[in-house]
Amino acid sequence: MSTQARIVFIVSDGTGITAENFSQSILAQFEATFKHIRVPFVDSPEKAHDAVSSINQAASKYEVQPIVFTTLVNPELNTIVGKANGLILDMFQTFVAPLEQALGVKSTHAMNRLHHNADTEAYKNRIEAINYSLAHDDGQSNKNLAEADVILVGISRVGKTPTSLYLAMQYGMKAANYPLIPEDFERGQLPKDLIPYRSKIFGLMIDAERLSEIRNERRPGSNYAKLENCRYEINEATAMMKKESIPWVTTTSKSIEEIATTVLQSMKSDKTILG
Amino acid sequence: MSTQARIVFIVSDGTGITAENFSQSILAQFEATFKHIRVPFVDSPEKAHDAVSSINQAASKYEVQPIVFTTLVNPELNTIVGKANGLILDMFQTFVAPLEQALGVKSTHAMNRLHHNADTEAYKNRIEAINYSLAHDDGQSNKNLAEADVILVGISRVGKTPTSLYLAMQYGMKAANYPLIPEDFERGQLPKDLIPYRSKIFGLMIDAERLSEIRNERRPGSNYAKLENCRYEINEATAMMKKESIPWVTTTSKSIEEIATTVLQSMKSDKTILG
Numbered sequence: 001m002s003t004q005a006r007i008v009f010i011v012s013d014g015t016g017i018t019a020e021n022f023s024q025s026i027l028a029q030f031e032a033t034f035k036h037i038r039v040p041f042v043d044s045p046e047k048a049h050d051a052v053s054s055i056n057q058a059a060s061k062y063e064v065q066p067i068v069f070t071t072l073v074n075p076e077l078n079t080i081v082g083k084a085n086g087l088i089l090d091m092f093q094t095f096v097a098p099l100e101q102a103l104g105v106k107s108t109h110a111m112n113r114l115h116h117n118a119d120t121e122a123y124k125n126r127i128e129a130i131n132y133s134l135a136h137d138d139g140q141s142n143k144n145l146a147e148a149d150v151i152l153v154g155i156s157r158v159g160k161t162p163t164s165l166y167l168a169m170q171y172g173m174k175a176a177n178y179p180l181i182p183e184d185f186e187r188g189q190l191p192k193d194l195i196p197y198r199s200k201i202f203g204l205m206i207d208a209e210r211l212s213e214i215r216n217e218r219r220p221g222s223n224y225a226k227l228e229n230c231r232y233e234i235n236e237a238t239a240m241m242k243k244e245s246i247p248w249v250t251t252t253s254k255s256i257e258e259i260a261t262t263v264l265q266s267m268k269s270d271k272t273i274l275g
Numbered sequence: 276m277s278t279q280a281r282i283v284f285i286v287s288d289g290t291g292i293t294a295e296n297f298s299q300s301i302l303a304q305f306e307a308t309f310k311h312i313r314v315p316f317v318d319s320p321e322k323a324h325d326a327v328s329s330i331n332q333a334a335s336k337y338e339v340q341p342i343v344f345t346t347l348v349n350p351e352l353n354t355i356v357g358k359a360n361g362l363i364l365d366m367f368q369t370f371v372a373p374l375e376q377a378l379g380v381k382s383t384h385a386m387n388r389l390h391h392n393a394d395t396e397a398y399k400n401r402i403e404a405i406n407y408s409l410a411h412d413d414g415q416s417n418k419n420l421a422e423a424d425v426i427l428v429g430i431s432r433v434g435k436t437p438t439s440l441y442l443a444m445q446y447g448m449k450a451a452n453y454p455l456i457p458e459d460f461e462r463g464q465l466p467k468d469l470i471p472y473r474s475k476i477f478g479l480m481i482d483a484e485r486l487s488e489i490r491n492e493r494r495p496g497s498n499y500a501k502l503e504n505c506r507y508e509i510n511e512a513t514a515m516m517k518k519e520s521i522p523w524v525t526t527t528s529k530s531i532e533e534i535a536t537t538v539l540q541s542m543k544s545d546k547t548i549l550g
Contacts, residue, residue: 006378015536017445018296025293026370029348029382040536067377073304087377089370095301102342102362103281107304123530130437134412162405165440169531170292255398256444261290261315 005035007058007066011051011081013073016040019091023069034067042072048080055084073109122172129168129175136176137161142193145176150267151197152177153190154204155233156224157214159251159259163204166256167263185236190244202263203241203248208234210252280310282333282341286326286356288348291315294366298344309342317347323355330359348384397447404443404450411451412436417468420451425542426472427452428465429479430508431499432489434526434534438479441531442538460511465519477538478516478523483509485527 008023010016016038027034037058039051058066068086072078082088096107129149135141136148138161145151150173152160160177167175184191194201206214208230215225223229241248249262283298285291291313302309312333314326333341343361347353357363371382404424410416411423413436420426425448427435435452442450459466469476481489483505490500498504516523524537 014300015530015532017532017536018293018300021293022297022366025289025346026367026374029371029385030374030378030380031383032378032380038536040540065377067374071300087373089373091297091366091370092301094369095364095366096304098362098364099301099305099342102340103305103307105305105307108306110304126531127434127437130440134409134436137409159402161409162402162444165405166444169437169441169444255290256401257290257292261292261313265315 004062005033006064007062008034008036009051009055009058009066009068009086010036010038010070011042011055011068012038012040012071013043013077014040014071016071019069019071022091023067027067042077042081043074045076045080048072048077051081052084055081055086059085073107075109126169126172129172130165132174133164133168133176136174137164139178139191139193145193145197147174148176148197148200149173150175150263151194151201152204152263153180153194153201153246154206154248155180155211155237157211157218158204158206159256160204162256163251163259163263166260170260171264180233180237180240182233182236185233185240188240188243190240198244198246200267201244201246202267203237203246204259205234205238205241205248205250207250207252279337280308281339282337283309283311284326284330284333284341284343284361285311285313285345286317286323286330286343287313287315287346288318288352289315289346291346294344294346297366298342302342317352317356318349320351320355323347323352326356327359330356330361334360348382350384401444401447404447405440407449408439408443408451411449412439414453414466414468420468420472422449423451423472423475424448425450425538426469426476427479427538428455428469428476428521429481429523430455430486430512432486432493433479433481434531435479437531438526438534438538441535445535446539455508455512455515457508457511460508460515463515463518465515473519473521475542476519476521477542478512478521479534480509480513480516480523480525482525482527 010020010023012019020036020038042048042051055066055068066086068084069089069091070081071092072081073092078093100106152164152175154160156179164175164177167173178191178194208227211230212225212227219225247266249259251259285295285298287294295311295313317323317326330341330343341361343359344364344366345356346367347356348367353368375381427439427450429435431454439450439452442448453466453469483502486505487500487502494500522541524534526534
């Protein structure tokens with residue numbers, strides 16, 4: 001066993017992004033280092049042969065078979081790439097066969113069926129949701145809050161912006177976000193623009209130590225970043241959320257995807273689930 | 276064969292987002308309608324049994340086995356869910372066994388190895404990239420353009436903002452974007468802030484008919500949306516990109532993921548590939 005990174009190819013007739021994400025998840029289960037090479041848009045025999053050449057070259061150079069995740073719809077291209085000198089993990093055929101049997105129909109073998117849906121209503125909604133979330137980032141606008149699918153609230157630097165954008169980008173949700181600021185705590189009330197929409201509000205929270213660290217990177221040595229001030233804001237925000245019966249999640253060591261999933265679960269407005 | 280949507284469960288010990296994306300890609304190959312139900316964070320026997328109950332209930336209610344994609348690292352939980360009354364497609368074990376053999380090591384069976392990396396450098400870079408891309412959206416700031424990994428340019432409504440945000444969110448790339456406006460065409464030059472960074476510039480282009488449609492949704496009946504005006508801006512932008520040797524991609528019927536992948540391929544700055 002060398003400590004050299006093992007080469008991993010992702011060969012796809014689409015973007016290969018999903019297969020790449022999957023390969024990263026599964027390979028994270030192994031105590032080894034990997035170097036991912038994504039080969040997207042492999043939609044012709046020429047490109048399939050090019051992919052095979054790259055794989056074979058890597059096999060020779062490193063004297064070990066690369067790992068090759070494939071998602072190729074076309075059987076001809078799949079056969080070509082399947083002959084490369086690598087450990088072929090065929091994400092597509094592995095599951096298509098049992099699905100064909102269960103569904104009692106053959107798969108269409110049409111490339112890019114999903115990704116060429118750029119003209120669909122769902123796709124337009126997604127773009128519209130991104131625009132909405134940008135326009136309603138950090139309380140920038142109190143217009144059209146009635147249209148929001150969710151309104152994230154929380155003190156500065158808890159992760160409201162990335163989570164809102166992710167919800168819009170991945171799920172086409174109109175996700176507004178609103179900061180909770182010291183003035184709100186002094187008044188002891190939610191920002192008044194939000195009061196009519198309480199049922200759509202979800203809170204983000206964070207540990208004081210982590211928040212202080214994040215704020216210190218942004219404004220080193222400021223009162224804003226001081227642990228004591230972070231503790232004060234967190235206590236006040238927590239009290240307000242309890243008083244207003246707003247559900248919240250602690251973001252401290254969660255990824256954007258985990259925060260977004262938790263918000264969806266709690267709001268029970270997971271469009272994918274309910275739609 | 277009924278026309279009723281077939282139920283698809285995604286049962287994961289993490290967010291299940293990758294498995295959900297994958298199931299959507301593969302099921303797009305079948306002429307049928309599907310209803311996806313994502314069951315995330317299944318990290319205890321109790322939650323695994325709950326998932327099984329939901330699957331079994333759906334099987335009884337619709338009198339047909341649901342399709343069940345699983346990504347469960349823990350063998351005990353995997354065994355529990357594997358007994359549900361569904362067509363079980365085990366994305367995890369299917370590939371772990373051949374990987375263990377090829378790598379000569381056992382998988383760690385550690386849940387959330389990837390997603391609990393919220394404190395890593397890569398994760399911080401991702402958040403920083405999102406903030407950068409937001410601050411450099413639509414030419415808002417010409418500061419720190421030297422830090423950009425890529426600068427997208429194009430006329431209004433070609434898809435610069437969603438693509439920039441996607442590149443930041445998915446790949447941690449600092450993606451700025453800059454509009455090309457009639458004043459730039461009159462001068463016959465790129466915006467002068469961009470000139471030092473020509474090698475990082477990538478163009479987005481679109482068909483005139485589609486652009487006119489998109490702009491009409493935003494400002495119905497405006498000169499801005501008129502087909503003739505769209506044609507003019509597209510011609511001028513194309514001439515400028517040719518003159519300045521800027522590569523570009525036509526976004527007309529491409530998804531955000533496809534545009535982003537094309538940008539990465541062309542820039543050869545795919546951090547995942549080169550990193």
